[in-house]
Amino acid sequence: DADVTQTPRNRITKTGKRIMLECSQTKGHDRMYWYRQDPGLGLRLIYYSFDVKDINKGEISDGYSVSRQAQAKFSLSLESAIPNQTALYFCATRRQGGTEAFFGQGTRLTVV
Amino acid sequence: GIQVEQSPPDLILQEGANSTLRCNFSDSVNNLQWFHQNPWGQLINLFYIPSGTKQNGRLSATTVATERYSLLYISSSQTTDSGVYFCAGNHYGGSQGNLIFGKGTKLSVKP
Numbered sequence: 001d002a003d004v005t006q007t008p009r010n011r012i013t014k015t016g017k018r019i020m021l022e023c024s025q026t027k028g029h030d031r032m033y034w035y036r037q038d039p040g041l042g043l044r045l046i047y048y049s050f051d052v053k054d055i056n057k058g059e060i061s062d063g064y065s066v067s068r069q070a071q072a073k074f075s076l077s078l079e080s081a082i083p084n085q086t087a088l089y090f091c092a093t094r095r096q097g098g099t100e101a102f103f104g105q106g107t108r109l110t111v112v
Numbered sequence: 113g114i115q116v117e118q119s120p121p122d123l124i125l126q127e128g129a130n131s132t133l134r135c136n137f138s139d140s141v142n143n144l145q146w147f148h149q150n151p152w153g154q155l156i157n158l159f160y161i162p163s164g165t166k167q168n169g170r171l172s173a174t175t176v177a178t179e180r181y182s183l184l185y186i187s188s189s190q191t192t193d194s195g196v197y198f199c200a201g202n203h204y205g206g207s208q209g210n211l212i213f214g215k216g217t218k219l220s221v222k223p
Contacts, residue, residue, distance in 0.1 A: 035213075042213035042214055042216055044130060045210055072207065094210065099143070099160075100143075101145065101211050103154075105153075105154050
């Protein structure tokens with residue numbers, strides 16, 4: 001089993017719908033991140049969390065919200081999906097101290 | 113500003129050739145990592161290399177932190193090496209602990 005698991009792996013949703021992407025990890029890391037990737041671009045940070053009580057906005061947080069339900073779980077919500085949120089979404093984890101990061105398999109989201 | 117820059121953006125190789133990918137990073141970025149994104153979109157960890165040199169099979173990486181660059185070497189390339197290679201660095205300081213990505217090098221290895 002993967003150390004960082006994202007669900008769903010693929011999703012097509014309609015404009016205006018609420019959708020949640022989930023991430024769980026078994027690495028015991030305290031820090032978790034959500035990134036999005038658009039064609040031809042690197043990964044951009046949406047939100048990050050250093051522990052259950054700590055949530056921070058990243059570079060492109062507008063239109064997104066997150067919840068850190070437990071140390072091992074970090075979910076990303078699109079309250080009202082729009083087509084330009086069509087992208088590949090990644091969850092990542094790492095330990096405190098800027099150490100090696102590990103990524104989930106990605107969620108390919110299409111908003112029609 | 114905080115930057116991670118990769119070159120070249122695109123690279124086409126014949127199978128068996130060697131290549132070098134470069135990553136330059138700005139001040140307040142450290143602890144470089146290299147990833148390979150396969151055709152299915154998955155990000156595979158290649159190296160976590162804050163400094164020095166590491167090797168893993170046909171791949172090796174070197175980071176010279178004092179000169180703010182890292183290199184990824186691919187020797188005897190194979191078609192399965194195709195994909196996008198990203199470097200990413202840890203932004204320490206204000207935003208504490210975020211991973212900043214370059215825009216990637218797209219590698220195509222032809223048979």
